[in-house]
Amino acid sequence: MKKKISILLSIGLSAILLAACGNLGSSSSTSTTTSTSDSSSSGYQTTGQTNDNDYTGVIINGKYKTSKSRGLGVTQNSDNLLNLKSFETGMTKISKAFFSTDDYIFREGQILSKSTLTNWLARKSSTNSSGLNPVDNGKTGETTRNPMYVQQIEEQDYMKETSSGKLKLSGITIGIGMNRKDYYEKEEYGATYSTSISKEEMIQQGKIAAAKVVARLRKKVGNNIPIVVCMFQQAEADSLVGGSFYAYTEVKSGSTISSWTDTNLASYVFPSTSTNSVPNDNDESAFETFENKIKNFFPNLAGVTAQVQYKDSTLQGMHVNITTQFYSETEITSFTQYVAKAAKTYLPSGIPIDIEIKGSDGTVQSFLARTAKGSSYYTHVFSSY
Amino acid sequence: MKKKISILLSIGLSAILLAACGNLGSSSSTSTTTSTSDSSSSGYQTTGQTNDNDYTGVIINGKYKTSKSRGLGVTQNSDNLLNLKSFETGMTKISKAFFSTDDYIFREGQILSKSTLTNWLARKSSTNSSGLNPVDNGKTGETTRNPMYVQQIEEQDYMKETSSGKLKLSGITIGIGMNRKDYYEKEEYGATYSTSISKEEMIQQGKIAAAKVVARLRKKVGNNIPIVVCMFQQAEADSLVGGSFYAYTEVKSGSTISSWTDTNLASYVFPSTSTNSVPNDNDESAFETFENKIKNFFPNLAGVTAQVQYKDSTLQGMHVNITTQFYSETEITSFTQYVAKAAKTYLPSGIPIDIEIKGSDGTVQSFLARTAKGSSYYTHVFSSY
Numbered sequence: 001m002k003k004k005i006s007i008l009l010s011i012g013l014s015a016i017l018l019a020a021c022g023n024l025g026s027s028s029s030t031s032t033t034t035s036t037s038d039s040s041s042s043g044y045q046t047t048g049q050t051n052d053n054d055y056t057g058v059i060i061n062g063k064y065k066t067s068k069s070r071g072l073g074v075t076q077n078s079d080n081l082l083n084l085k086s087f088e089t090g091m092t093k094i095s096k097a098f099f100s101t102d103d104y105i106f107r108e109g110q111i112l113s114k115s116t117l118t119n120w121l122a123r124k125s126s127t128n129s130s131g132l133n134p135v136d137n138g139k140t141g142e143t144t145r146n147p148m149y150v151q152q153i154e155e156q157d158y159m160k161e162t163s164s165g166k167l168k169l170s171g172i173t174i175g176i177g178m179n180r181k182d183y184y185e186k187e188e189y190g191a192t193y194s195t196s197i198s199k200e201e202m203i204q205q206g207k208i209a210a211a212k213v214v215a216r217l218r219k220k221v222g223n224n225i226p227i228v229v230c231m232f233q234q235a236e237a238d239s240l241v242g243g244s245f246y247a248y249t250e251v252k253s254g255s256t257i258s259s260w261t262d263t264n265l266a267s268y269v270f271p272s273t274s275t276n277s278v279p280n281d282n283d284e285s286a287f288e289t290f291e292n293k294i295k296n297f298f299p300n301l302a303g304v305t306a307q308v309q310y311k312d313s314t315l316q317g318m319h320v321n322i323t324t325q326f327y328s329e330t331e332i333t334s335f336t337q338y339v340a341k342a343a344k345t346y347l348p349s350g351i352p353i354d355i356e357i358k359g360s361d362g363t364v365q366s367f368l369a370r371t372a373k374g375s376s377y378y379t380h381v382f383s384s385y
Numbered sequence: 386m387k388k389k390i391s392i393l394l395s396i397g398l399s400a401i402l403l404a405a406c407g408n409l410g411s412s413s414s415t416s417t418t419t420s421t422s423d424s425s426s427s428g429y430q431t432t433g434q435t436n437d438n439d440y441t442g443v444i445i446n447g448k449y450k451t452s453k454s455r456g457l458g459v460t461q462n463s464d465n466l467l468n469l470k471s472f473e474t475g476m477t478k479i480s481k482a483f484f485s486t487d488d489y490i491f492r493e494g495q496i497l498s499k500s501t502l503t504n505w506l507a508r509k510s511s512t513n514s515s516g517l518n519p520v521d522n523g524k525t526g527e528t529t530r531n532p533m534y535v536q537q538i539e540e541q542d543y544m545k546e547t548s549s550g551k552l553k554l555s556g557i558t559i560g561i562g563m564n565r566k567d568y569y570e571k572e573e574y575g576a577t578y579s580t581s582i583s584k585e586e587m588i589q590q591g592k593i594a595a596a597k598v599v600a601r602l603r604k605k606v607g608n609n610i611p612i613v614v615c616m617f618q619q620a621e622a623d624s625l626v627g628g629s630f631y632a633y634t635e636v637k638s639g640s641t642i643s644s645w646t647d648t649n650l651a652s653y654v655f656p657s658t659s660t661n662s663v664p665n666d667n668d669e670s671a672f673e674t675f676e677n678k679i680k681n682f683f684p685n686l687a688g689v690t691a692q693v694q695y696k697d698s699t700l701q702g703m704h705v706n707i708t709t710q711f712y713s714e715t716e717i718t719s720f721t722q723y724v725a726k727a728a729k730t731y732l733p734s735g736i737p738i739d740i741e742i743k744g745s746d747g748t749v750q751s752f753l754a755r756t757a758k759g760s761s762y763y764t765h766v767f768s769s770y
Contacts, residue, residue, distance in 0.1 A: 047719045048726035050764045057719030064682050064719060070712045085769040088714035108715060156715070241770050267770040297449050307770040319769060327455045329473035330493060330541070334432045334442030334449060341433035356767065364749045369765055378763065379435045380754055382741065384470040385626050385652040385692040385704060 044167055046105060055092070055106035058159065058167065067108035069117045069155070076121065076152040079183055079237040083152075086242025086267065087232050091156055091175040094230045094248050094263075099158040099171045109155030111172070111220050117153050120213070130216075132209045140186045140193075147195040148184075149205040151234050152177035153213065172225060174213055177232040177243070178206045203246070206231045207260070214251055223254040231260075241267040241307045263311070270306040270318075279313035283348055287318075290346040297338060300325050315348055317372075320355040326365060332357070333381055336366040340377045343368065349375075429552055431490060440477070440491035443544065443552065452493035454502045454540070461506065461537040464568055464622040468537075471627025471652065472617050476541055476560040479615045479633050479648075484543040484556045494540030496557070496605055502538050505598070515601075517594045525571045525578075532580040533569075534590040536619050537562035538598065557610060559598055562617040562628070563591045588631070591616045592645070599636055608639040616645075626652040626692045648696070655691040655703075664698035668733055672703075675731040682723060685710050700733055702757075705740040711750060717742070718766055721751040725762045728753065734760075 046056035047064070058065045077084040092106075116130075123146075124131035134146040158171035180202055182195045197205075210229050217227060230248035235241060244267050247260040268278045270287045278284050291304040302324035309316040322339065326332050336357060347353055354369040355377075366381040431441035432449070443450045462469040477491075501515075508531075509516035519531040543556035565587055567580045582590075595614050602612060615633035620626060629652050632645040653663045655672045663669050676689040687709035694701040707724065711717050721742060732738055739754040740762075751766040 047723040050722050050725045050762065054718060054722065056722065057715070059682075059723070062678075062681060063684070064716070064723070066684060066716070067713065073713055082769055085714055089768055092715060092718075106715065106719070108713070154713075244770070293447075296447060297444075299448070299451060309770045317770070328452065328458055328493070328539075329470055330442070330477060330491065331449070331451070333439060333477075334491070337435050337439065337441065338432040338444070338449070340435045354765070354768075362748075364767075367752075367765070367767075377435065380739070380752070382749075382752075383474055383704065383739070384467055385629070385694045385702075 049101075053096070053101060055101050055104065055158075058105060058107040065107055065110070067155075068110050069112055069114040070108070072114050072117055073152060073154060076177070077234075080235055080239060080242070082239065082242035083177065083234050084242075086235070086244060087152065087154065087175055087177055090232065090245045090265075091154065091173055091230060094245060095156060095158065095171075095173040095228060098173075098226065098228050098250055104158040104160060104171060105167065107157040107159050107167070107169075109157055111157070111217065112153070112155045120153060120216075121150060123148070132212060140184075142193055142195050145184070145195060147179065147182035147197055149178060149182070149197065149202065150176060150209050151179050151182075152232075169221065169225060171228070172217065172221065173228040173230065174210075174217065175230050175232055175245075176206060176210055176213065177234050178202045178209075179234050181234075181236050183237060202233065203231075206247075207257075210249075211257055214257055226253055227251040229257065235267075240269045240305070243267070244309065265309060265311050265316070267307060267309045270308055278308070279310045280315065283308070283315050286346055286348055290342055293342045293346065294322060294339060297335060298324060298331070315351055317352045318347065318354075320347075320353065321358070322355060323358045323360065323362070325360040329381075329383075332365045336368065336379055336381055340368055340379050343370070343377060344375070353377075434486075438481075438486060440486050440489065440543075443490060443492040450492055450495070452540075453495050454497060454499040455493070457499050457502055458537060458539060461562070462619075465620055465624060465627070467624065467627035468562065468619050469627075471620075471629060472537065472539065472560055472562055475617065475630045475650075476539065476558055476615060479630060480541060480543065480556075480558040480613060483558075483611070483613050483635055489543040489545060489556060490552065492542040492544050492552070492554075494542055496542070496602065497538070497540045505538060505601075506535060508533070517597060525569075527578055527580050530569070530580060532564065532567035532582055534563060534567070534582065534587065535561060535594050536564050536567075537617075554606065554610060556613070557602065557606065558613040558615065559595075559602065560615050560617055560630075561591060561595055561598065562619050563587045563594075564619050566619075566621050568622060587618065588616075591632075592642075595634075596642055599642055611638055612636040614642065620652075625654045625690070628652070629694065650694060650696055650701070652692060652694045655693055663693070664695045665700065668693070668700050671731055671733055675727055678727045678731065679707060679724060682720060683709060683716070700736055702737045703732065703739075705732075705738065706743070707740060708743045708745065708747070710745040714766075714768075717750045721753065721764055721766055725753055725764050728755070728762060729760070738762075 045059040047059060049056045073084045119128050119130045120132050122128050122131045123133045124135050132150045133148045137146045139145045154175045156173040157169055159167040160170040162168045180197050183192050185192055214227055214229060228248060228250050230245050232245050233243045235243040244265045245263050247262050249257050249260045251257055270284060272278045272284055287306060294304050295302045302322055305321050307319045339355060343355060350372060352372045355367060356364055357366045359365050364382060368377040368379045370377045430444040432444060434441045458469050504513050504515045505517050507513050507516045508518045509520050517535045518533045522531045524530045539560045541558040542554055544552040545555040547553050565582050568577050570577055599612055599614060613633060613635050615630050617630045618628045620628040629650045630648050632647050634642055634645045636642055655669060657663050657669055672691060679689050680687045687707055690706050692704045724740060728740060735757055737757045741749055742751045744750050749767060753762040753764045755762045
């Protein structure tokens, strides 16, 4: 029980901090989206590429080209903002398999506006014929009401430079976030209830929504642009790790969705609990050995948790989070060195790992990272003059 | 004025976050210090060294050997916790010139206990003959009272391994933090007043205190251990950068303090204000060009500030802090790439620079770092599954 509380405290804290990514000052888009089969702009710049594995982004007149639906993701994931990070990171990752970072430039979604997507994400009704979620059947019982299946939609644009130096839209990725639990209130500011949705139903409803989204998008961008659609299962509100993508498909120029590829991805938290077992016990024991070496380093305890991702039963990577009370800068430096040694010795090799070390207030004091191929950890202690 | 507020907001935030480094659960030491001219321990381990430039630290029975005065620095710097970071980082840096990281192992201070130092840092009185600060003259006027000159003292131990595999105390660094402004209240929970201390008086009082500290330390550890003493000027309570060391001296085996070496170090904040001009205008203009490139990247403004350190008029390094409101993970990645490009182009070369990029809630979203010799920035975006 004590263990569980400390996990809640440390990861819960991250979630609270993330929550403040807020949407103060967001501009609400009131115009409707203009159909553009070929979005071009001259005089663009890019963000520059620090890493071959990252896309460069589009800058116009010195300003970043922000999404036409900027801020919607924050609103739609307010139950658990971890979902927003996993959704967007996962979408970019899947996109790389179709749109190479060498050939394509990333642009935040410019086709679907915030108002369009807000309508799509709402229930279908007499005033909102484009709603992807079912009509309100008037019932409020957890099993009798129609749940909201589709929680979020995001568009990412992949551009190529034409011979005349303009940017041409050359690929689109659409992410669709589906609920396994739909949270609702029976009255405003009342208690929160939830309707559970089976995995089968989620997949089924996701296919229906995806087909509609692709058809609508084709009307806006024409038939010549490949569209990658990826389906995301939202994590529950109290989850300490975000959801993950369960399937994707590429809709080539001129066609519609024919089949889906399962990703077999799933995310977990270490240490696992009785209700959250992990695919490979060896990884969990390796983590626990590491945890035991770390948590008693100081007279006061350190909380050690990790978010991990699996593809079937193979570990894909690890984000470790360590929280403890520091009393001096030298304690931070010594602890960081010790963690680097313990991580190298005990944590699984061959996967990317990063470790954030935080003070008791949640401020990052140092961090360590190792790539999949690396053997040693890069370490950095956040210092101050 | 607007500029000034945004600096206060962003750096002020760091200070507030640091403030929570707190001292909950600190154990107060009640025993008096035992004299040990030769502190040894068998069966020790070390933290490991991730970097030739860092000391390895001492671990005994799997636990870090924490300072005998652990937590005192947090208490003594509660007015401005930036002072604690600069004090400890600076002490370690000066120590490296005398005790090489290849030959010496770092141990948190074990000679001076928390109660001993608490007495030393208090006023001299009939019940506290060891107080380094002047007796209370009964006056409360800002210019009529006796100010507290000495604000903090910290001990760092530098160890060598003997042929029998034991650790032997082989060097000590003592840091002494001196006030230029002594804050006080005339009644408990009342308004805060302050007594200013001239630079000359601070230096003079520092020399007196240092001589007493060295003499007392010699009684505890004998004459054979070199003692490095370094003198720190505390930054004021509302400073956005910590204080800095102004002088140091090495007291070789068997001798007393003969002369002092000035460091000529001083810390500043960019962008500078009318009351805070910097030694070299070129660095400031380079920073402002960088700032202008960054702050308008998104439709919402980004706050850009830096802590810098100078030795005479030569820039020694820079900690840049950027705060903005992000609406998506892709915005964070794109912004980080853009900052890397701008930093490489506009910020001064040949000095270590690190850049923390924070969301509007103060959570670090990504960071960049370049060593003095490096040309490119290491970048890391904090991700989540």
